[in-house]
Amino acid sequence: MVSPPSLSNPGYRSFCLATPDIPVFAQPWYLDACTAPGLEWSAVLSRENGDVRGAMPFFVKKRGPFRFATMPPFVKWLGPYIGPQWRGDLRQEHIILADLIERLPRLAAFKQNFYPTLTNWLAFYWQGYQQTTYYTYRLHGIQHLAKVEAGISANVLRDIRQARRQVRVVHDMGAEQFYAVNKLSFERQKLAIPYSWEQFQRHDAALAAHGARQLFFAVDAEQRVHSVAYLIWDKQAAYYHLAGDNPALRSSGAGLLLVWECIRYASEVLGLDCFDFEGSMLPGVERMRTRFGAVQTPYFFVSKYNSQLFQLLEKLKS
Known part of the structure; x- marks a missing residue:
């Protein structure tokens, strides 16, 4: 330490x-x-x-x-x-x-x-x-989930429904499992993960100790983890902090399902009104954020x- x-x-x-x-x-x-x-x-x-x-x-x-x-x-x-x-x-x-x-x-x-x-x-x-x-991308007014859902593109909603038929969402698989899947996303892009397991473990332990994070895992009937998401928050907003997908299972749409589950959690459990995607300047990422109805925010x-x-x-x- x-x-x-x-x-x-x-x-x-x-x-x-x-x-x-x-x-x-x-x-x-x-x-x-x-x-x-x-x-x-x-x-x-x-x-x-x-x-x-x-x-x-x-x-x-x-x-x-x-x-x-x-x-x-x-x-x-x-x-x-x-x-x-x-x-x-x-x-x-x-x-x-x-x-x-x-x-x-x-x-x-x-x-x-x-x-x-x-x-x-x-x-x-x-x-x-x-x-x-x-730019980051923000959803405001998430206390009105029906309105948020109405702002999501039809293709994304279809993929979320498809994912629900293949996986369930759990929270109890632990930080080590999260890190393993998170790392796979970097490897798929031929990038080195920018933090070690020790750094991530310390980061996660601090957030957990202060009640400021939740882990999301999309798991199928064979106990394979398709996607993971890491949500953190403060009194103003919830932040889509980290994520990852198993490259062999990305077609299930589980990553999109976890985004929606994070938004629901921020609204229904945390009682927050703002959801922040923590920004990206990549064209593909930008398109997906806006398909969730998020507003470009400088x-x-x-x-x-x-x-x-x-x-x-x-x-x-x-």
Whole structure:
């Protein structure tokens, strides 16, 4: 086990305990579980008269003599958090964001995906940061499941019905079985899985301990696992976090069935109203998300190089 990161700000932990709507990706226990050798997290806080008005956690990675802020596996979004009483007041947002930027340590580079809910990055632009727009896909109003189902394409609904005739959905097959099927999807694409079993196990244990995840398995009569899905959540949304299919059994449509079961779980069990697919820029993935009726939602990748040498080395590496 990796010890709690030495960089992490105890004030941020206290702030999160007192702030109910901190996203799951920014919870200290979640960040702790994503640390690794050479990778630790910290946070800066913006205060006024002792009150925290904003916060920004970030991961620092070491590469040779360089230290830079980056996004590790399992952390889809981070970025600044602005207290609800100041959101929407552009003047106050600019002040808080500028203060957070000023408090960042000196790093060779800063690279971070901001939350889809953060639409104001001007303070970063004014400080020489750059921005690239990416997209996630969100379903809103999932408390009205009949309306959500009506927005799903006929072909997807047909495939879900077909899958129901071949598999049943269970939750109790365990993290190791999930990881095995998840890994198969990467192997099918001739890609290395970007996290080890040990990293996944630690991540899963943290989410399970905080009651913030559910596993879904589509299993046939022969006990073969066709597809898996991994749902996580916070007070604002449920997130379609990880998934996988057995390449030999993909034709069953079980993956689509599990997406629908995750949406139902988020609505009926968790009582949430937003379902997030956690984004993708791949054409095939985009088509499937929109066939579920999900709305394209932008989020910002914000970056800045403070070291020209580090920037050159990254270009040579790519």
